[in-house]
Amino acid sequence: MSVSKSASPRLIAHLDMDxxxxSVEQLDRPELQGKPVIVGGDSDRGVVSAASYEARNYGVRSAMPAVTARRICPQGVFLKGRMSRYKEISENIMTILRDYSPLVEQLSIDEAFLDLSGSERLLGPVREVCRTIKQRILTEQGLTASIGLAPNKFLAKIASDWEKPDGFTVILGDRVPEFVRQLPVEKISGVGTRTQTVLKAIGIKTAGDVAKLPLEFWERKLGKKGIDLFYKCLGRDDSPVRTKRRRKSCGAENTFPQDLISVATLKNRLLMQSERVGRDLRRLHSKGRTVSLKIKYNDFQTLTRSCTLDSPTDTTQVIFRTACRLLEGIHLQKPVRLTGVSVSNFEKQPVQLRLFPDQEHLKQEKLDRIMDVIRDRFGEKSLRRGDSE
Ligand SMILES: [Mg+2]
Incomplete structure (x- = not known):
């Protein structure tokens, strides 16, 4: 079976903190709210690393020499900055993002891409997901973020910057061509000052201008860069969202609308959770050796049980069977409000091929592959396995 990956457009979000x-300084020291705060400009030799919107009104920008910032904004509050605090909040924000996709690419301390393609059936409309993320960052961390949603990284990054601060810009479907056409070339990533000079010399101002000339022209003029520029000016960019950070585990858990008592019903939930975990592992090309089960009773008492397998796995059926064995080992005493399944202890090296793989294992791997392809095309709920172990 071969299915083209580009069958449905990708959904890529870019998040950038304002x-x-x-903003972190203003959050931690409320007396600074409404004041022009400038971080990184505390010595005259320094460079501004961030300026509050109040300071931007005076023309202060990041990367500006502190001396200049002081001159144009003498009433500014100049601070040294507290990197460990910024990192702490950054980590919290990335953790929120990973609740919505296993594919999160952190670009810098306050910026990330997330691939939300194919998540609609599981998480609901993607626009709502983006609004929820913004809301969670505001309520849980007290900060505003801007998000851009587009079919690729290139446009998502431009979109997040479009309506800052606290912005949410969606560039999808019919909006793509009209949006791209009017884009000034200096907004296009990869267009540096040298390319800008070349473009200026031939009277090119917008992406629309670039797209009017043929690919061959740009290739001759700018080489590989020209090809890249041409496709971006058509709104196209195939670069994947890459998780640089090595994930330590994949998990899925749910709080049920009603507490559950029946073991059969609980196993049915474990199956759905195992499917999500298996799918995430396969998307990440990771296999883990340890399967863990989490149970929370209706009085919030929480139990965790783990089992380490002989070989690492990303097979749904193996994860599910192991989770069921762990459940059977627990003497359930109270109604259960939450279960969770996770796989950890990832294998660092690619797994060696077994000399004589058993037929059942091969069959399960093939089944997973087929189900992944079908779900990619028709959504998460398009398929259900039988409940039997
Ligand atoms: Mg930012």
Whole structure:
């Protein structure tokens, strides 16, 4: 079976915190709210690393020499910055993002891409997911973020910057061509000052201008860069969202609408959770050796049980069977409000091929592959396995 990956457009979000360092300072020291806060400009030799929106009104920008910032904004509050605090909040924000996709690419301390393709059936409309993320960052961390949602990384990054601060810009479907056409070339990533000079010399101002000339022209003019520029000016960019950070585990858990007592019903939930975990592992090309089960009773008492397998796995059936064995080992005493399944202890090296793989294992791997392809095309709920172990 071969299915083209580009069958449905991708959904890529880019999140960028608003004036991050300065906003954290204003959050931790409420007396700074409404004031022009400038982080990184505390010595005259320094460079501004962040400026609050109040300071931006005076023309202060990041990367500006502190001396200049002081001159144009003498009433500014100049601070040294507290990197460990920024990192702490950054980690919290990335953790929120990973609740919505296993594919999160952190670009810097306050910026990340997340691939939400194919998540609609599981998480609901993607626009709502983005609004929820913004809301969670505001309520849980007290900060505003801007999000851009588009079919690729290139456009998502431009979109997040479009309506800052606290922005949410969606560039999908019919909006893509009209949005791209009017884009000034200096907004296009990869267009540096040298390319800008070349473009200026031939009267090119917008992406629309670039797209009017043929690919061959740009290839001759700018080489590989020209090809990249041409496709971006058509709104196209195939670069994947890459998780640089090595994940330590994959998990899925749910709080049920009603507490559950029946073991059969609980196993049915474990199957759905195992499917999500298996799918995430396969998307990440990771296999883990330890399967864990979490049970929370209706009085919030929580139990965790783990089992380490002989070989690492990303097979749904193996994860499910192991989770069921762990459940059977627990003497359930109270109604259960939550279960969770996770796989950890990832294998660092690619797994060696077994000399004589058993037929059942091969069959399960093939089944997973087929189900992944079908779900990619028709959504998470398009398929259900039987409940039997
Ligand atoms: Mg930012």
């Amino acid at each position: 004036a991050f360092f300065a």
